Amino acid sequence: MTDSAETQRGFDLHTHSVFSDGTTRPAAIAREAAELGLAGFALTDHDTIDGWDEAREAAEAAGIDFLPGIEITTKQGGRSRHLLGYGISPVGGELFEALAAVRRSRLTRAKEMVRLVAEDYAITWEAVVGEEDVRTVGRPHIADALVAAGYFPDRSAVFTELLHPRSPYYLGTDAIDTVEAIRLVRAAGGVSVLAHPAAFRQRTPTSAAELGELAQAGLAGVELRHPEHRDDWMPPIIAAAAKLGLEATGSSDYHGAGKPNLLGQQVTDAATVARLRAGLATPR
Ligand code: AMP
Ligand code: FE
Numbered sequence: 001m002t003d004s005a006e007t008q009r010g011f012d013l014h015t016h017s018v019f020s021d022g023t024t025r026p027a028a029i030a031r032e033a034a035e036l037g038l039a040g041f042a043l044t045d046h047d048t049i050d051g052w053d054e055a056r057e058a059a060e061a062a063g064i065d066f067l068p069g070i071e072i073t074t075k076q077g078g079r080s081r082h083l084l085g086y087g088i089s090p091v092g093g094e095l096f097e098a099l100a101a102v103r104r105s106r107l108t109r110a111k112e113m114v115r116l117v118a119e120d121y122a123i124t125w126e127a128v129v130g131e132e133d134v135r136t137v138g139r140p141h142i143a144d145a146l147v148a149a150g151y152f153p154d155r156s157a158v159f160t161e162l163l164h165p166r167s168p169y170y171l172g173t174d175a176i177d178t179v180e181a182i183r184l185v186r187a188a189g190g191v192s193v194l195a196h197p198a199a200f201r202q203r204t205p206t207s208a209a210e211l212g213e214l215a216q217a218g219l220a221g222v223e224l225r226h227p228e229h230r231d232d233w234m235p236p237i238i239a240a241a242a243k244l245g246l247e248a249t250g251s252s253d254y255h256g257a258g259k260p261n262l263l264g265q266q267v268t269d270a271a272t273v274a275r276l277r278a279g280l281a282t283p284r
């Protein structure tokens with residue numbers, strides 16, 4: 001946990017709403033962030049920006065700062081990498097074509113996974129995509145349908161027992177090459193930050209060499225503080241980030257009731273947010 005003084009000034013730069021796999025609306029995140037005394041927050045739904053308008057409006061009403069963001073599904077050399085993009089232009093372009101393709105692939109994959117799961121558990125596609133605002137469907141939605149049907153106590157239990165990558169019900173999904181995604185974020189006027197480089201569910205952490213490749217491609221920062229990090233994996237990443245001159249961010253990866261992560265659990269200081277913003281083509 002951060003101390004309260006840091007929470008006061010801090011920004012939570014990684015949150016999810018019902019537009020992807022969070023369980024709360026963008027406006028509710030804004031209100032909760034204001035109640036916590038955060039300086040501001042970024043909405044970073046997976047592969048969609050459709051929650052931005054609601055989040056921005058609610059942040060303005062609550063008197064806190066809003067940084068528009070996204071968490072992009074990418075792959076670096078075959079390994080899954082989540083790339084946070086901040087301040088991208090919402091007006092069309094190559095990035096949005098690539099994101100639409102990722103969402104289409106996710107939809108096909110989720111339908112096929114539901115078909116497999118439904119052979120053994122009584123769930124329907126309608127139950128999986130019950131939330132009308134969901135734009136990016138994933139394993140969490142399948143998990144929530146299984147929880148609602150009474151098979152498992154919570155989302156995490158479904159992942160542990162049924163939807164992990166070695167499960168017979170698991171299918172992969174298309175992802176954008178990470179280096180290409182960094183280029184697309186840049187071309188859309190934004191800055192990119194590598195999400196959770198040492199999350200404990202990954203088989204291995206992002207290596208210094210891999211981080212170097214991403215920095216070379218234009219990566220602006222790396223999420224050094226994240227509730228799911230393995231501390232013993234962090235020292236080489238911290239050293240590489242410093243050597244490469246990358247910004248260091250901290251965020252909660254809040255998913256509402258979908259994960260134990262608490263809003264504001266990790267934060268980024270205002271000076272770092274200002275430097276990230278200075279890298280944007282247009283102030284946002
Ligand atoms: P997908 O992108 O569809 O493969 O699903 C990955 C998403 O599932 C991540 O963005 C996480 O939010 C969520 N997730 C992964 N593991 C867990 C877990 N053990 N408990 C809850 N959510 C998880
Ligand atoms: Fe997620």
Ligand code: FE
Pocket residue numbers: 071082195196
């Ligand atoms: Fe992620």
Ligand code: ZN
Pocket residue numbers: 014016071253
């Ligand atoms: Zn996330």
